[in-house]
């Protein structure tokens with residue numbers, strides 16, 4: 001079994017654009033990704049662009065054989081199987097969904113391996129923890145003598161102002177976890193809290209971050225309960241330790257952002273759009289539908305700080321919410337909303353919120369929609385890097401540092 005000083009041989013399944021690979025990089029462990037596998041050619045081009053040396057296979061995971069897996073002598077499997085069969089808003093077809101087939105194949109292979117990996121990390125959506133597929137996973141892990149710990153974690157707990165609550169499971173063989181295992185945890189073990197580098201020391205917004213025209217507006221804003229900023233996501237929690245969004249936003253001219261302006265056909269959804277400003281400490285989860293859709297697909301950035309435009313928009317929204325009626329909306333209302341200059345987050349900003357390093361890039365031919373799709377499918381690199389460190393941490397590591 002690999003110890004933390006050996007090079008860990010990693011198999012990255014459902015590798016997409018390499019979120020897991022970037023998390024390994026951030027973890028500081030010595031590793032080698034011996035193979036990355038995904039069927040999506042667009043994601044694979046992006047993966048290969050960022051990790052040109054890595055062996056990347058464009059094949060269905062259901063075609064992998066036990067002997068091929070054994071011959072790889074892997075220490076660790078990192079994987080994020082397709083999440084559509086488990087999403088709260090989806091049909092929840094679970095193990096009946098054809099998209100779960102390849103994952104069930106891996107579960108079938110695991111007990112047959114002569115060289116099972118010492119470590120497994122899986123990421124999926126919230127909802128996976130109550131699925132039949134999860135029951136199948138747990139019974140397979142138990143059959144193969146793995147210990148495991150499940151988590152439901154959001155980047156907001158890590159100081160990153162982005163809702164993306166996800167299910168994670170860490171499993172290891174032979175060696176004990178360095179922390180007490182429990183049922184599904186919604187927090188990190190105490191020993192990992194020092195690793196939360198994204199937390200700010202101060203929770204107060206810097207005054208200079210709030211433009212003067214907006215400071216005038218803060219009192220009525222508080223009175224209306226931040227009406228423009230939907231707080232329903234993740235139980236309405238605001239984590240005061242989060243960085244402000246300004247740390248993740250691009251600097252750009254009006255012209256630069258013109259490609260990202262929200263079109264009129266989506267502005268009609270004004271009252272359900274989560275509108276954020278740079279000093280906010282939260283934005284909603286970006287899905288692969290972002291860019292073509294806005295409702296439930298991610299937040300919008302408000303570029304205007306014009307106090308009159310804001311007041312008019314607040315009034316419009318307050319009235320619309322109270323009347324529960326938007327059927328009469330026409331050009332007049334749209335012109336009020338247009339003045340807010342709402343735009344989509346750019347792919348670069350989303351990559352930053354997902355904690356991809358600045359070195360991450362897309363091949364030139366990637367379209368904006370393709371970027372939104374693959375980012376929406378990906379994961380938070382920083383959260384996973386901390387979980388990888390927890391996975392390999394031994395009780396000996398802990399006692400030698402205490």
Ligand SMILES: C[S@@+](CC[C@H](N)C(=O)[O-])C[C@H]1O[C@@H](n2cnc3c(N)ncnc32)[C@H](O)[C@@H]1O
Pocket residue numbers: 014015016017018019020037038039040043059060061062079080081082083102374377378379
């Ligand atoms: C949730 S995404 C994983 C994203 C990845 N972790 C990342 O950082 O981009 C699921 C991925 O599984 C891939 N996939 C789905 N079914 C597959 C199969 N049968 N074999 C191989 N890859 C598959 C999809 O193309 C998609 O990229």
